[in-house]
Amino acid sequence: MSTASGTTPLALLGLPRHPQDPDPVRSTKARAVFALGLFGALTGLFVGGAVPATVALVLARQARREAYLSGGFLTGAAWLRRGERLAWTGLLLTLVVVTVMVVIGVIQLAEAPYGQDFAPNVD
Numbered sequence: 272m273s274t275a276s277g278t279t280p281l282a283l284l285g286l287p288r289h290p291q292d293p294d295p296v297r298s299t300k301a302r303a304v305f306a307l308g309l310f311g312a313l314t315g316l317f318v319g320g321a322v323p324a325t326v327a328l329v330l331a332r333q334a335r336r337e338a339y340l341s342g343g344f345l346t347g348a349a350w351l352r353r354g355e356r357l358a359w360t361g362l363l364l365t366l367v368v369v370t371v372m373v374v375i376g377v378i379q380l381a382e383a384p385y386g387q388d389f390a391p392n393v394d
Contacts, residue, residue, distance in 0.1 A: 293344055300334035301347030301354070303327075308357030315364030324361035331355050 304327045311324030331351050338345040 295344050295346050297350070298334050298338060298345045298347040300330050300337065301350040304331045304334060304354035305350045305357070306354075308354035308361065311361030312357040312364070313361075315361035316368055318365050318368055320361035321365040324358040324365070327354055327358035331358070 307323040307327035307330065311320040311322075311327055314320035315324070331354060334345075334347070334351055338348065
């Protein structure tokens with residue numbers, strides 16, 4: 272995984288915390304990633320789960336970058352991991368459904384009669 276560009280956060284350097292630093296708080300994007308990932312996994316069989324799952328993965332990347340730059344004051348890594356796993360599950364379910372539908376369509380196309388089908392009394 273690549274790191275975000277910019278200066279290294281003070282918390283990673285091991286410097287003592289300033290008394291006016293904010294308290295650690297859970298990232299709101301982590302909650303959104305989990306909710307979108309869950310929705311994507313639940314609706315993955317209906318092909319509509321691909322959209323919220325993709326949005327969840329994009330938000331997860333942004334949330335990880337913000338958490339890194341915050342120097343440990345943004346938490347919620349567990350929610351991010353769960354949300355990403357659910358989002359990938361939703362995308363996988365969507366991929367399986369689309370593949371099955373394509374296979375069914377090809378089989379039905381192969382079983383269709385080729386050319387014109389005339390009545391038995393036509394010469």
